[in-house]
Amino acid sequence: QVQLVQSGAEVKKPGASVKVSCKASGYTFTSYGISWVRQAPGQGLEWMGWISAYNGNTNYAQKLQGRVTMTTDTSTSTAYMELRSLRSDDTAVYYCAREYYDSSGYSIDYWGQGTLVTVSS
Amino acid sequence: QTVVTQEPSLTVSPGGTVTLTCASSTGAVTSGYYPNWFQQKPGQAPRALIYSTSNKHSWTPARFSGSLLGGKAALTLSGVQPEDEAEYYCLLYYGGAVVFGGGTKLTVL
Numbered sequence: 001q002v003q004l005v006q007s008g009a010e011v012k013k014p015g016a017s018v019k020v021s022c023k024a025s026g027y028t029f030t031s032y033g034i035s036w037v038r039q040a041p042g043q044g045l046e047w048m049g050w051i052s053a054y055n056g057n058t059n060y061a062q063k064l065q066g067r068v069t070m071t072t073d074t075s076t077s078t079a080y081m082e083l084r085s086l087r088s089d090d091t092a093v094y095y096c097a098r099e100y101y102d103s104s105g106y107s108i109d110y111w112g113q114g115t116l117v118t119v120s121s
Numbered sequence: 122q123t124v125v126t127q128e129p130s131l132t133v134s135p136g137g138t139v140t141l142t143c144a145s146s147t148g149a150v151t152s153g154y155y156p157n158w159f160q161q162k163p164g165q166a167p168r169a170l171i172y173s174t175s176n177k178h179s180w181t182p183a184r185f186s187g188s189l190l191g192g193k194a195a196l197t198l199s200g201v202q203p204e205d206e207a208e209y210y211c212l213l214y215y216g217g218a219v220v221f222g223g224g225t226k227l228t229v230l
Contacts (some may be wrong), residue, residue, distance in 0.1 A: 035219065037167075045159075045167065045210050047219040059217045095166060105173030106155035106214045111166040 001024040004096050004112035011118045012086050019082040020115045021097030029077035030054045033099045035108060036081045038092040046092075050099060051079060051121060086119045093117075123147055125213050127222040132230055133201045141225045142193040143211030144205050147191035150213065156194035157212040158187055160205075161224075167210065171196060 007021040034083060036048040049060035051070040058070050069082045079096055093114040102108045124146040133139040142154060143167065150156060159172040169178050169185035184200045194211055206229040211222040 035222075045161075045221040046222045047212075047221055050217075061218070097167075102216075105176065106157070107169070107172035107176075108157055108159075108212065109169045109172070109178055111168070116167050120198070 002098065004098060004110055005097060006094075006112040006115045009116040009118070011120065013121055014087055014119055016086050016119075017082060017084040017118050018086060019080055020094050020096075020117070022079040023111050024053075024077045024079070024098070029072075029100070030074055031100075033101065034070070034072070034079040035097045035099045036068075037095045037097060039095070039114075040089070040092040043092075048071070048081070048094075053079065057111045083117075086117075088119050091117065091119045123215060123218075123220050125211065125220045125222040127211060128206075129223070130228065132228045133198070135203055135229055137201050138191070138197065138199045139201060139204055139227065140189065141196045141209055141211075141227070143195070143213065143222050144193045145213055147215075149185045150194045152188060152189065153185040154194070156189075157184075157214075158186065158194075158196045159210045159212070161208045161210065169226060170209075176210045198227075201229055204217075 003019050003025045005023045028081045033052045048114045051058045053072050067084050073081045095114050096112040098110045126144045138145050154173050155173045159167040161167040175187040186197050189210045209225045
């Protein structure tokens with residue numbers, strides 16, 4: 001069965017960086033992309049960006065350009081999301097999700113369990 | 122800055138029918154925006170329900186359906202169950218970028 005298992009909760013100081021991992025299993029990793037989505041406390045979902053596990057192509061949300069980097073390690077079927085220069089409003093649960101796009105449609109189907117990142121001095 | 126708008130809250134009686142909508146600040150929503158719908162309950166990760174306007178995932182209950190309605194994407198729940206009480210989010214695809222709606226809190230009362 002498809003699973004996305006994320007790394008554990010993190011507490012970071014303002015200005016620091018965080019790197020969250022997302023290990024995939026149960027499917028051919030390179031046949032799908034991974035989207036990263038975050039959710040601040042009591043707020044809605046915010047798309048952060050996407051990476052192709054096939055060729056490493058990325059597309060980041062404009063507001064995070066320059067602070068976020070998404071990578072994959074195909075040898076371990078793991079995706080990573082690094083966010084730099086953390087601020088208090090980056091405090092959120094960070095999710096990875098499997099996505100698929102072709103000429104007939106776009107789908108996000110399976111989600112990781114979420115990783116709480118707390119930014120506090 | 123593209124904004125995707127959903128009803129903040131809706132209330133429905135058990136067994137009833139309710140339609141949630143998803144509008145784009147860029148104009149009418151078409152199938153080319155590949156609308157997706159998700160359900161999220163407190164403390165849980167979102168769960169995918171609908172993709173590319175009207176396609177169901179293998180786990181999506183039959184009472185959930187997706188469509189385009191009056192220039193918006195729509196999610197209709199028919200024969201609502203108490204366990205359908207949740208937050209519902211739509212997603213629209215803008216040629217590589219994705220925007221989520223603000224969510225609709227559905228109360229079953």
